[in-house]
Amino acid sequence: MGQKLAVGIDLGGTNLECGMVTSEGAVLHRATRPACADRGPGSVLDDMATLVEMVIREVGASPDDVVGVGIGAPGPLSHRDGVIYKAANLPGWVNVRVPRGIIRRVGLPATLENDANAAAYGEFWAGAGRDVKSLVAFTLGTGVGAGAIIEGELLHGHFENALELGHTIVDPGGRPCSCGQRGCLEQYCSAACLGRQAEQAIVDGAESVLRDQIKPGESLGSRPVMEAAQAGDPLAVRIWEDACRFLAVGCINVQHTFNPERIVLGGGMSRAGDFLLEKVRYHVESQKWNLHNDVPDVVIGQLDNNAGVIGAAGCALRCYTEGAW
């Protein structure tokens, strides 16, 4: 084919997503399978290798065209050393050398990146941040992840755990978080917290169309809340507004911290599109300071749920073009 390609993998607690990505950031082929994380790292690495070989075969790439594999995974992890220290939603994964496992299985170089960093890099490289040099991208999923690109470089931090913005404290002494802190941002504007709040309010007697959608043993998630809010359900509207207001606080704090050109909202909640964006922008605008005209552009990501796969592949292509491989 001639054109250089890379494979991107997004290793989640639920699914393995894998895609063959061009040097322009286009996805040629995509494959998915359940992560089956409880079967342990060896088995998941086998599945990842199978997916890699599958997408190579499907696009008919010659091994020489594929520069390597980029893997986005939940942390804490070390990009530098290629090791997942432990991962909250991958039980039993402790000090797993994921790139080494892939290299051994498929014979291609591999690199590991925090999943939210990979998604941020994807938007920077091939999505909503193609035209800027610095951005912060939120991934609004079960939790709230983020990544920062400063002058073209992902920020990792000394302990390689930078941009855990979901665990910045925006309400000291507030809602308890599973991380052990209180008042973490992700307790106020993640998909999980939207569902949880609706469930709790209904248990406490609130009237809502969501009452019928609650099933024992299942969590509600953000989608029904978002849909009910769009339909005007008062409880859902209140919860959605609160989430947007807190997300705006997150954006303002990013403004005063990184002062980036752009903030990108990605992840599941970002599929609400303008229904999210307009409210977040409104709350950013209504809470903003008057000392300087430095509010970043807040936009919705362009890569949707491909951001992680594209970004991971982009990291791999970058290792190649910079001569690390």
Added chain:
Amino acid sequence: MGQKLAVGIDLGGTNLECGMVTSEGAVLHRATRPACADRGPGSVLDDMATLVEMVIREVGASPDDVVGVGIGAPGPLSHRDGVIYKAANLPGWVNVRVPRGIIRRVGLPATLENDANAAAYGEFWAGAGRDVKSLVAFTLGTGVGAGAIIEGELLHGHFENALELGHTIVDPGGRPCSCGQRGCLEQYCSAACLGRQAEQAIVDGAESVLRDQIKPGESLGSRPVMEAAQAGDPLAVRIWEDACRFLAVGCINVQHTFNPERIVLGGGMSRAGDFLLEKVRYHVESQKWNLHNDVPDVVIGQLDNNAGVIGAAGCALRCYTEGAW
């Protein structure tokens, strides 16, 4: 003399501080005068030039030994373009090209840096961060400023106004800030807020040894509150503890944002030394998360009120050694 020197200036709302600094970060001579900011930029630039010439004369430096002048000033400003856009505590300063004014007056190259950035660079280059590659330094003064060094580089941000951590929101809808936002960090742990809270509490009837120290038309400031807290005054203890707890929130948010190796506490409040540090560390420790062992070292700055002057001079020396001058 042979050794390369630079002049550092710290332009504050109250005082002009000026020092001759060696390439090792030692201050050879220091001079101060009131800023008289109300007399306007031209007059203040004249005073700055007089101070520069004075410290050059005092150390007997030949013009060839002095590589240039670094100026730390309140923002918002542009380091790149050498212009103070406006400065809250310098009335009437709008779009003032400070380095150009200095170059014209003293015939030496000059560079402009945000004052909290300069102080952070000072601690990084010649103080409490000499042995690390990344740090965030707070300047706990009337307000709360900060600067970040990432892999040896100051972070400026796209709009050159990064690290305004005093205006990150830690209590949405909370105390109003003069910046127009609510719940800004500096409303909970700056020198000004310590004094203001004590004054308000006493007006509201609280018993405190501070009652006798309040003078009409004068603000109390942080020092009496800190001293009263150390002496066990219950009101002062409560205010001091609250400030330390919020500063710990600021440190935790820095941890989850930059993930630096070290956090340096500087500025007036840092003169409380262990009385500040032990409490901040306690609150960082007691609020910290359990997902990763990545709490940065929190320390007191080593340069005290020389940090701004040394850091500004360090920025000038760096312009010189990197060939920008």
